[in-house]
Amino acid sequence: xxRELTMFGKATDEQLIQKALAGSERAWFGLVRRYExxxxxxxLRMTGSPDDAxxxxxxxxxxxxxxxxxxxxxxxxxxxxFRIASFRCTDFLRRRGRQFASTDDVDVxxxxxxxxxxxxxxxxxxxGMMNLxxxxxxxxxxxxxxxxxxxxxxxxxxxxxxxxxxxxMYAALKKMRKQNENVMLLKEGA
Amino acid sequence: MKTEYSCEQCKEQLFDFVNSVLPPLExxxxxxxxxxxxxxxxxxxxxxxxxxxxSSWRDERVPRWKRRQFFFDPSPWPMRMQWxxxxxxxxxxILVLMEGRISTVGGLSxxxxxxxxxxxxxxxxxxxxxxxxxxxxxEFDSSVQKLTSAQIATNQLLLRTVLNVSRQERREDLGxxxxxxxxxxxxxxxxxxxxxxxxxxxxxxxxxxxxxxxxAMLQVSTDRNF
Numbered sequence: 001x002x003r004e005l006t007m008f009g010k011a012t013d014e015q016l017i018q019k020a021l022a023g024s025e026r027a028w029f030g031l032v033r034r035y036e037x038x039x040x041x042x043x044l045r046m047t048g049s050p051d052d053a054x055x056x057x058x059x060x061x062x063x064x065x066x067x068x069x070x071x072x073x074x075x076x077x078x079x080x081x082f083r084i085a086s087f088r089c090t091d092f093l094r095r096r097g098r099q100f101a102s103t104d105d106v107d108v109x110x111x112x113x114x115x116x117x118x119x120x121x122x123x124x125x126x127x128g129m130m131n132l133x134x135x136x137x138x139x140x141x142x143x144x145x146x147x148x149x150x151x152x153x154x155x156x157x158x159x160x161x162x163x164x165x166x167x168x169m170y171a172a173l174k175k176m177r178k179q180n181e182n183v184m185l186l187k188e189g190a
Numbered sequence: 191m192k193t194e195y196s197c198e199q200c201k202e203q204l205f206d207f208v209n210s211v212l213p214p215l216e217x218x219x220x221x222x223x224x225x226x227x228x229x230x231x232x233x234x235x236x237x238x239x240x241x242x243x244x245s246s247w248r249d250e251r252v253p254r255w256k257r258r259q260f261f262f263d264p265s266p267w268p269m270r271m272q273w274x275x276x277x278x279x280x281x282x283x284i285l286v287l288m289e290g291r292i293s294t295v296g297g298l299s300x301x302x303x304x305x306x307x308x309x310x311x312x313x314x315x316x317x318x319x320x321x322x323x324x325x326x327x328x329e330f331d332s333s334v335q336k337l338t339s340a341q342i343a344t345n346q347l348l349l350r351t352v353l354n355v356s357r358q359e360r361r362e363d364l365g366x367x368x369x370x371x372x373x374x375x376x377x378x379x380x381x382x383x384x385x386x387x388x389x390x391x392x393x394x395x396x397x398x399x400x401x402x403x404x405x406a407m408l409q410v411s412t413d414r415n416f
Contacts, residue, residue: 025262032257040252054253058260065261122246129243144205145244151205170201173236 013077021068032061035078038147039085045142046089046135048127056092060085075156082147083157086139093135129176137172140165195223200230208237 011019011030019027039060043053063084071080130138136158143154144165155162195203200223206212207220224231 025258028261029257036252037249041247041249044250045247050250050253054255057252058255062261122243123248123250126243126247141240145240146247166201169205170233173233173240176240177232177236 014073017068017071017073017077028065035081036061039081042082042085042142042146043089045127045130045146046138047093048131052092052096056085056088059092060088063088079149079153079157082143082149086143086157090135090139129179132179133172133175137168137175140168141172144169195219197223197227197230200224200227201233204230204234205237208234208241 011027013031013034016027016031016034020031036057040053040057043056043060044050047053047056060081064081067084071077130141133141139158140154143149143157144151149157151162151165154160154165158165160168200220203212203216203220207217210217212220224234
């Protein structure tokens with residue numbers, strides 16, 4: 001059946017979920033392969049560490065695997081997936097006690113790579129910038145700018161109001177702007 | 191006709207404004223607000239900047255990982271067999287306790303000596319110990335003796351072998367020396383023969399020269415007499 005579905009195009013998330021719930025390992029790995037890169041890069045930006053990102057990816061996927069039966073299909077699977085990912089990420093960052101660690105380093109982190117340089121430098125720069133933000137702001141920026149969810153979807157995923165999501169986004173933007181200005185001043189001073 | 195937007199209203203629409211998905215009227219209102227509000231204008235620039243930076247993110251590859259093992263076979267079989275060690279320990283404990291005799295007479299005491307076992311008194315134990323020590327000592331002495339005689343035999347064999355080898359080597363050396371000596375003798379006799387030949391030849395030559403001189407002197411004296 002799964003073969004038949006894929007012959008005429010990509011199987012939908014819901015089709016794969018049904019097959020996986022019926023015991024198809026192949027369908028489950030289809031889902032894993034479909035979202036693992038997106039989830040890994042999400043975790044990478046949230047944590048700034050490839051090892052931590054991998055841990056979170058595995059943690060999230062295992063959680064999805066165990067709770068797949070509880071997915072009711074009343075919303076997009078990707079939203080459900082990222083709700084779990086957000087929860088796991090928050091939990092992970094809280095356990096590591098890192099959510100506010102960056103605030104002390106505001107003046108020393110060089111995020112200039114976000115504007116220039118090659119792909120790796122740009123990624124590092126962006127990760128550096130994300131690392132400056134508290135977890136709750138980081139989530140909003142990630143879900144809005146990288147995952148392209150609407151504010152209502154973000155609100156649903158994080159369990160906050162749409163207005164709170166917006167105000168967190170503006171607060172994060174302000175913080176990043178300040179950081180950029182600090183870096184520029186440092187460069188001019190040097 | 192709508193009035194101008196407040197900052198709050200503007201900020202609500204700003205993201206859609208940057209992405210050009212606002213209806214024309216709202217777009218115009220945001221545009222008007224931005225013309226005289228520096229703060230909202232800065233926010234718009236921030237959104238635009240971050241959006242362009244986010245779009246430049248290059249997705250990094252997921253490191254290799256064993257998906258099947260992770261989901262369906264999370265621990266290798268030695269790990270899954272960990273219960274076996276606990277089970278074995280428990281079994282041993284049960285067996286030991288089954289053989290044991292717990293008594294509270296005269297204080298708590300646990301005795302593992304049951305029907306199959308025999309109590310041994312201290313003097314008897316000391317006697318057994320002494321016997322066992324004697325036995326061990328005699329075994330040790332005989333072992334040492336055997337070892338010593340074996341060592342002597344080995345040494346003799348070794349010495350004999352060394353002597354044989356040395357004798358043979360000496361014989362070979364003498365043979366070689368004899369050959370060398372004969373060669374030297376041959377060479378010396380040859381050189382002596384050559385020397386004698388040379389000496390004889392030089393004596394013959396000298397005698398001829400003397401004869402020539404005698405003849406010459408005779409000739410001179412004959413000439414003087416005339």
